[in-house]
Amino acid sequence: MTGAFIPLDVMASATDTGRRPSSLRVLWRSTIGKKTVMAVSGGILLLYLIVHMLGNLKIFAGSTSFNEYAEWLRVFGEPALGEGWLLWVVRVVLLTAVIAHIVAAWQLSRLDIRARPVKYAHGRRRATYATRTMRWGGVIIALFVVWHILDLTTGHVNPLGEEGRPYENVVATFSTWYGNTIYIVAMLALGLHIRHGFWSAAQTLGVNHPRRDRALKATATGLAVALTVGFVSVPIAVMTGIVS
Amino acid sequence: MTLMKLTLRIWRQAGPDEPGAMTTYELDGVSPEMSFLEMLDTLNERLSAEGEEPVAFDHDCREGICGSCGMVINGDAHGPERTTACQLHMRSFSDGDVIDIEPWRAGAFPVIKDLVVDRSAFDRIIGAGGYITAPTGSAPEAHATAVPKEAADLAFENAECIGCGACVAACPNGSAMLFTAAKVVHLNALPQGAPERESRTREMVAAMDAEGFGGCTNVGECATACPKGIPLFSITRMNREYLRALRKG
Amino acid sequence: MTTTEQPPGGTTTPTGTGSGTYADFTVGDPVADTRAPLDTPIAERWRQRTFDAKLVNPANRRKHTVIVVGTGLAGGAAGATLAEQGYRVLQFCYQDSPRRAHSIAAQGGINAAKNYRNDGDSVYRLFYDTVKGGDFRARESNVHRLAEVSVQIIDQCVAQGVPFAREYGGLLDTRSFGGVQVSRTFYARGQTGQQLLLGAYQALSRQIAAGRVEMHPRTEMLDLIVVDGRARGIVARDLLTGRIDTYFADAVVLASGGYGNVFYLSTNAKNSNATAIWRAHRRGAHFANPCFTQIHPTCIPRSGDHQSKLTLMSESLRNDGRIWVPKRKGDERPPREIPEEERDYYLERLYPSFGNLVPRDIASRAAKNVCDEGRGVGPGGQGVYLDFAEAIRRMGREAVAAKYGNLFDMYERITAEDPYEVPMRTYPAIHYTMGGLWVDYDLQTSVPGLFAIGEANFSDHGANRLGASALMQGLADGYFVLPVTLGDYLARLGGIERVDADHPATQEAVSFVTDRLYALLSNNGDRTPDSFHRELGTLLWDECGMARNDAGLRKALERIPALREEFWERIRVPGSGEALNQSLEQANRVSDYMELAELMCLDALHRTESCGGHFREESRTPDGEAMRDDDAFSYAAAWEYTGTGNAPVLHREALEFAYVHPTQRSYA
Structure with missing residues (x-):
């Protein structure tokens, strides 16, 4: 006969073990917690993207205006802040969010793949395209960001690569076929990512509700379309000669 | 009432650590009034009569409430209707259909035998x-x-x-x-x-x-x-x- | 066959009440319940018994091991409660999880004498209704206790989070059910059984997680270990590995449900079975009133030979649906084309004051009668209409959908017919078994230390169970009665011999189990277990179903032993005994049905009266209604096993009715 029986008096205290691990640790260890990290970091990145996209649109105001805007970002807050401080603060926050987002996604994906070790013989399309492409879409976006920084922040891979002349650098990039292709593919992936990601984050954070669901889904689609269109308008403008 | 002839491809696995494979059976005389599990009963009666081991599957109340039954039918859990496999009826299928029947697949639900998993x-x-x-x-x-x-x-x-x-x-x-x-x-x-x-x-x-x-x-x-x-x-x-x-x- | 009167030392009288000779049985000493304090007024008896019960010191409780077989309402509730009290519990179920026991399928509700409606209900009225509804074949003391405890059950379940239906004010809703004129049935839509079971399962799960219940799912009890006349353990088979294991305890509780599946087609779960109670019977537990089986009037008719089980439609449908058949035999017009004046609303015609709400047995028999007259509807003429057209006109489709929508959906899923447009077809089916292991007021069987609770015992419903009372009895036994009486047994146990796997009684039980499994596996016959089960079930339904008669029962009693012999000659079980083998499980269960069926027919044959679910065609009033014979049969028949094929011994427990005086039931 088997079975380890715990005496009654021990049992009484077994349910209350005194010290619990801190909530943050519990959060990070749980699947819901990791999803929460993804939702929050995704939200930060989304906010940044909105600002970034709006800033990009300044390119339609011409070279001077765009370059002044870029410069303003560098000197914002002076003299309270030093030159470039704002950008570095933003960069640190973004980097943290990106790392958290990617590490959580990586760990969750590994868990998910392990949780379904054998596939069905009778496969079937599941879920929407946006939902199914979250992982690969995320990888594409991550690779894009690396290229994007080397291209327009550090200028290493930019065809022009002149410091202090962002407008001209942008035009240079979008004057190449590969620059446009990489950028547009990445922005489409981003749109899909946001479309599922925004609603998914609302689910994860528990803020969705049957009465709110349609509005949230519409907002997600609206944000995805607005961001994609906003970002893609720049290369298209360069290609069509509106911006040169 | 026309009887149907079906091709069933069923996951057969002798035990938890045995390899498994989809095995094909032809089944004739399936009535549209049968439940999906009664269709499997019919197959199992034939297999038993032939001395072959019947397909193992969990089932009990057959009223859609105990939660025992469960199999993935043509890629859908419990099949094409929104109900349990025991309440799925063969009128949802047509003569000549090929039906794939697989166990629940999940790392946390290891297969015990055929369509039976550990939940x-x-x-x-x-x-x-x-x-x-x-x-x-x-x-x-x-x-x-x-x-x-x-x-x-x-x-x-x-x-x-x-x-x-x-x-x-x-x-x-x-x-x-x-x-x-x-x-x-x-x-x-x-x-x-x-x-x-x-x-x-x-x-x-x-x-x-x-x-x-x-x-x-x-x-x-x-x-x-x-x-x-x-x-x-x-x-x-x-x-x-x-x-x-x-x-x- | 003749009566052999060989009393083993006791005084007996033959049961000769006019029907000539019976199948073989002998009459033994009468039995009596000695546990209920009969000198106390009935309303005080349970309190008195509880006070008289010896208590086990809380510190000593964990030294006592109790085996509980089954995890339905009775078993789940008992396992959880005993563990809460500190006993060590070993619990078993054949399903993969304790949550799947067949209590889960009960739809309608649970009775309780709360009188929340201020409609004149009381404990006494529930007691009265249950004794009367059981056609005066239940023990008054038990029934009164059931009614008392019903009130606590609702409190307990609400505290567990059972989501009963509520009114807008947040208080519990009730409805009237099964021909009762007070509104005392608590419900959770059409899934009351599920919700109550999950409550018990969750309480049990808490104890399993705490290590106080050792749960053995997918493990089936195959024999009882009896040492020095006391139940001391069980032999069980691990259904996944085929391993035969022995488990030992100070007491064994059987909560393994009823035996309705002996009929093959029933509303029971496919794997519900009688093996635990039957094998306990073989080890000395008396089996009481096996012929008292309940037929539910509103089940979905069978659709063909492939039918594996029957599905019940809640009795609540009769509150608003009207039952009818065409007046003309063989009228094959679609129901909507049959004009009002050519319809026979036979229940309203025969029983004007109760109409469609007559008790189950009466509604079932009336359906059988009109079908036997050739006026049945649907395939094979085995059905009657349950029509909501009038209700939809009166209440509106919305209101009907709100009340019965889920049942209509279920009906449509199974039959592909829309009950809003076409009347439902229903036919009676085996649903519940009032008979079961004989128990005293303490729910102890005739084997000391062996208790039977829930549907597995015979105690509270007499010859007919009222709707919404099965859930009540299961939970009453498990939560409130057994934990008191079992404690008393354990407290008085004193020093008992240690039993282990080497004990001769254990070895004998293990070899019985393994021999039988081996016999099934090694017999290279040509028939499947299912084919035998169907044949036995059809025979039993025809001869020992809704109506029984002398000739038919004798025919069955001749056929069953022959069929049993054929079973052991021709059975074929593929596969091995060392792994999951569902054919072996079924064959093993059918082997027990082959024995139990004989006792059912014998019991039905010996009881020449009609009462409750047991209708003998020879015993009816001039207008064809069931007629009891209180002079000859006011007793529970407790049968003692003497070997398969041997004449069993009948022990009568005389039933006294000091409070509710027997009257012929009348619902006209």
């Missing part, structure tokens, strides 16, 4: 906190606490879960979020469940994770497959309950 992980999730501590005899008069109808209805909607595991089978991540959420929401919705609200949520989620189920990517396949219509919003509610529980420490 004991669900019991352990419930044991971690899916109850209200109310030892027999300790209960106050039933009308001592009125329960707003809205709370009672929310509790009921979630209490309908039959623990069949279709949500896990349908989820591309093999996640048990919908199952766990249904119980968390049921009990947390009620005033009787309030004292253990935070600990229940924390402990059940921890148990769910420890069993090796995947995470939720809000795909929604679980709620689509659920024969009892547990809504996807139950997962949203559990997420909210979980974050609330962690905030409260």
Whole structure:
């Protein structure tokens, strides 16, 4: 006969073990917690993207205006802040969010793949395209960001690569076929990512509700379309000669 | 009433550690009035008469309430209708159809034999906190606490879960979020469940994770497959309950 | 066959009440319940018994091991409660999880004498209704206790979070059910059984997680270990590995449900079975009133030979649906084309004051009668209409959908017919068994230390169970009665011999089990277990079903032993005994049905009266209604096993009715 029986008096205290691990640790260890990290970091990145996209649109105001805007970002807050401080603060926050987002996604994906070790013989399309492409879409976006920084922040891979002349650098990039292709593919992936990601984050954070669901889904689609269109308008403008 | 001839491709696996494969059977004389399990009974009677081992599958009440039965039919948990396999009828199929029948696939639900899987992980999730501590005899008069109808209805909607595991089978991540959420929401919705609200949520989620189920990517396949219509919003509610529980420490 | 009167030392009288000779049985000493304090007024008896019960010191409770077989309402509730009290519990179920026991399928509700409606209900009225509804074949003391405890059950379940239906004010809703004129049935839509079971399961799960219940799912009890006349353990088979294991305890509780599946087609779960109670019977537990089986009037008719089980439609449908058949035989017009004046609303015609709400046995028999007259509807003429057209006109489709929508959906899923447009077809089916292991007021069987609770015992429903009372009895036994009486048994146990796997009684039980399994596996016959089960079930339904008669029962009693012999000659079970083998499980269960069926027919043959679910065609009133014979049969028949094929011994327990005086039931 088997079975380890715990005496009654021990049992009484077994349910209350005194010290619990801190909530943050519990959060990070749980699947819901990791999803929460993804939702929050995704939200930060989304906010940044909105600002970034709006800033990009300044390119339609011409070279001077765009370059002044870029410069303003560098000197914002002076003299309270030093030159470039704002950008570095933003960069640190973004980097943290990106790392958290990617590490959580990586760990969750590994868990998910392990949780379904054998596939069905009778496969079937599941879920929407946006939902199914979250992982690969995320990888594409991550690779894009690396290229994007080397291209327009550090200028290493930019065809022009002149410091202090962002407008001209942008035009240079979008004057190449590969620059446009990489950028547009990445922005489409981003749109899909946001479309599922925004609603998914609302689910994860528990803020969705049957009465709110349609509005949230519409907002997600609206944000995805607005961001994609906003970002893609720049290369298209360069290609069509509106911006040169 | 025309009888159908079907080609069945069924996962056969002799034991937990044995290799398995899809095996093809031709079955004649299938009536559209049969339930899916009665169709399998017919096949099994033939196999038994031929001295071959019948296809093992879990089943019991055959009324769609015990949650024993479950198989993936042509890629859908419980098949094409929104019900359990035992309540699926052959009129949903046509003469000449090829039907693929597979066990639930999830790391946390290892195959025992053919279409039978081990779902004991669900019991352990419930044991971690899916109850209200109310030892027999300790209960106050039933009308001592009125329960707003809205709370009672929310509790009921979630209490309908039959623990069949279709949500896990349908989820591309093999996640048990919908199952766990249904119980968390049921009990947390009620005033009787309030004292253990935070600990229940924390402990059940921890148990769910420890069993090796995947995470939720809000795909929604679980709620689509659920024969009892547990809504996807139950997962949203559990997420909210979980974050609330962690905030409260 | 003749009566052999060989009393083993006791005084007996033959049961000769006019029907000539019976099949073989002998009459032994009468039995009596000695546990109920009969000198106390009935309303005080349970309190008195509880006070008289010896208590086990809380510190000593964990030294006592109790085996509980089954995890339905009775078993789940008992396992959880005993563990809460500190006993060590070993619990078993054949399903993969304790949550799947067949209590889960009960739809309608649970009775309780709360009188929340202020409609004149009381404990006494529930007691009265249950004794009367059981056609005066139940023990008054037990029934009164059931009615008392019903009130606590609702409190307990609400505290556990069972989501009963509620009114807008947040208080519990009730409805009237099964021909009762007070509104005392608590419900959770059409899934009351599920919700109550999950409550018990959750309480049990808490104890399993705490290590106080050792749960053995997918493990089936195959024999009882009796040492020095006391139940001391069980032999069980691990259904996954085929391993035969022995488990030992200070007491064994059987909560394994009823035996309705002996009929093959029933509303029971496919795997519900009688093996635990039957094998306990073989080890000395008396089996009481096996012929008292309940037929539920509103089940979905069978659709063909492939039918594997029947599905019940809740009795609540009769609150608003009207039952009818065409007046003309063989009228094959679609129901909507049959004009009002050519319809026979036979229940309203025969029983004007109760109409469609007559008790189950009466409604079932009336359906059988009109079908036997050739006026049945649907395939094979085995059905009657249950029509909501009038209700939809009166209440509106919305209101009907709100009340019965889920049942209509279920009906449509199974039959592909829309009940809003076409009347439902229903036919009676085996649903519940009132008979079971004989128990005293303490729910102890004739084997000391062996208790039977829930549907597995015979105690509270007499010859007919009222709707919404099965859930009540299961939970009453498990939560409130057994934990008191079992404690008393354990407290008085004193020092008992240690039993282990080497004990001769254990070895004998293990070899019985393994021999039988081996016999099934090694017999290279040509028939499947299912084919035998169907044949036996059809025979039993025809001869020992809704109506029984001398000739038919004798025919069955001749056929069953022959069929049993054929079973052992021709059975074929593929596969091995060392792994999951569902054919072996079924064959093993059918082997027990082959023995139990004989006792059922014998019991039905010996009881020449009609009462409750047992209708003998020879015993009816001039207008064809069931007629009891209180002079000859006011007793529970407790049968003692003497070997398969041997004449069993009948022990009568005389039933005294000091409070509710027997009257012929009348629902006209």
